[in-house]
Structure formats: C-alpha cells, structure tokens
Amino acid sequence: DQQVKQNSPSLSVQEGRISILNCDYTNSMFDYFLWYKKYPAEGPTFLISISSIKDKNEDGRFTVFLNKSAKHLSLHIVPSQPGDSAVYFCAASPNTGNQFYFGTGTSLTVIP
Amino acid sequence: DVKVTQSSRYLVKRTGEKVFLECVQDMDHENMFWYRQDPGLGLRLIYFSYDVKMKEKGDIPEGYSVSREKKERFSLILESASTNQTSMYLCASRRNGGAANEKLFFGSGTQLSVL
Numbered sequence: 531d532q533q534v535k536q537n538s539p540s541l542s543v544q545e546g547r548i549s550i551l552n553c554d555y556t557n558s559m560f561d562y563f564l565w566y567k568k569y570p571a572e573g574p575t576f577l578i579s580i581s582s583i584k585d586k587n588e589d590g591r592f593t594v595f596l597n598k599s600a601k602h603l604s605l606h607i608v609p610s611q612p613g614d615s616a617v618y619f620c621a622a623s624p625n626t627g628n629q630f631y632f633g634t635g636t637s638l639t640v641i642p
Numbered sequence: 643d644v645k646v647t648q649s650s651r652y653l654v655k656r657t658g659e660k661v662f663l664e665c666v667q668d669m670d671h672e673n674m675f676w677y678r679q680d681p682g683l684g685l686r687l688i689y690f691s692y693d694v695k696m697k698e699k700g701d702i703p704e705g706y707s708v709s710r711e712k713k714e715r716f717s718l719i720l721e722s723a724s725t726n727q728t729s730m731y732l733c734a735s736r737r738n739g740g741a742a743n744e745k746l747f748f749g750s751g752t753q754l755s756v757l
Contacts, residue, residue, distance in 0.1 A: 539682070564745055573646070573732055573748035574685075619684060621746075628673050628692055628738070629700070630746060634684035 533557045534622050536633035544641050549607040551636045553620035556601065560622040560631075565594060565605050568617045568635070577618070578605070610640045645669070646749040648733050654755045661720040663752050665733030672738035674716035675746065676700075676708065679730040691716055692738060723756045730754075 535554045543549045553563075561582035566574035580587040580594045580603065587594050593606045607614055617635045649664040667674065675690040677700075687700030691710040705727060709717040716735075720727055730753050734746040 536684075566746075566748075571651070571751070571753070573734075573750045575748070576745045579745060621685075628690060628736075629687060630675075632677075632685040634682060 532634070533560075534620060534631045534633040536618075536620060536636050538636050539634070540637040540639070542639045542641060543610045545612060546609045549605075549610045549614065549638055549640070551605040551607075551618050551620075551638065553603045553605075553633055554601060555603075555622050555631075557622070557624070557631075558601070559624040561625045562623045563594070563596060563603050564621045564623075564630070565592075566619045566621060566632075567614075568619065574619060607638075610638075612640045612642050614638060615640050646733055646735055646747050648731075648749040648752050650752050651750060652753050652755075654757065655720075655723050656757055657724060659720075659723045659756075661723050661754065661756075663718040663720075663731055663733075663754070665716045665718070665735075665749055666714050667716075667733075667735040667747070668714065669735070669737075669747075670713065671735035671747075672713070673736045674710065675734040675736075676706075676716065676718045677732045677734065678702070679732055679751070685732065688718065723754075725756050728754060728756045 564579040565577040567577045568574040596603045620633045621630045646667045676688040677685040689708040691697045707719045733749040737744045
C-alpha cells in the first residue's frame, strides 16, 4: 500500500510563474520529509527537507510547506525556470528505522 | 561531497542470466539501499543494509539478493534475470543515526534491460 502519494503525474507551468507540487502521506509516524529532483538517466538529487516540528522551510526559490493535520506537504518553486523541468519525488521517513518511503513522482515541465 | 558510484550506466542481459549490479560509496556511510524506479510506480525499495554483512528486505525483494562484504560496497544480484526486472536500478547511501534527518545520496543509476 502506497504510504506516500503524489496524485499529479505531471504539471506544466510557464517560466516565471509558481510551480506547486503536492504530496500526501498516510503514516502518522512519519516525521521527516524530503523532496528529490531527478533528471532523465541520472540519480535523484536532494532538493529540500522539512522536519515535522516545522511547517515551512525555505531555500532560495524552493519552499516546502507541511500540514501535519492534513498529512500533506507541498513544494513551491518561485519563479519557475526551464532548468527546473524534471521529475520530483517526495519521500518520508519515521523517526526510528532507516527506511524512506517515496511517492510516485510528478514530472514538471517549465515552458519558456 | 558524497559520491555513490554504480558500476554500469546501461546493461543488457538475457533471460535466465545471473546479473550483478555493483555500488560503491566513499563517505563511510553505514546504510546502503537498492531501489528500482519504474514509470508510474516511483522508487521502490528492494533491499537495504545497515551494516557490513547485515541486510533487510524492502518492499519488493523477490528475485533479488544482496551482498555487503565491505562497508563501502553493496551489490545487488539478480539470480535469474527475467523481463519484468527490466528497470532503472538506483543505489543510495546515508549515515546511520537512528534519527530521520540524514538524507539519502543516490548514484546515477543503472538502466537494465533483460531480453
């Protein structure tokens, strides 16, 4: 059963506008969340993370929001750039144990 | 920066062959992982290892085995390759801490085709 879900397989956004990628999870034991970015034929690279003690974390153009009561997180990219076109995976981890659970990914296309 | 190196970027094998995928990391990480990525299914964990000679099954271990004889190296073995094992295979490592806030570092992946 998929514990981390990304319900939008793809998203297209105009350059300069905001991209919002969403992720939902079911396990209330998750307390650390990450976003990874993946280009074709490359491994995923870490983008940004958030701990469950926060509701927002910002790094340059990237902001992650966490709504624990709704078990929902989102990644905002502002402004979007063509180089942001990639597949974005969200991942979650419980405080104990070593396993990360990944969503199915959202393919973002930023149109110049 | 952490470097996770997978020995092959592309691999073509025949059904029934025994296949070895090798992964080496250079940051003395305790934990190592093997995932496969398939369209629409995301990243699914095959096996992971939290120390030398230790291994744990992930979500989809059937048809795979692993070997961790040295801390820096984690091998994925397809005992008898089948066409449904055609996939992108990703190795990852992370530091052990019990706490969740140690991110995974991934290799570039091996695209395996089984004919």
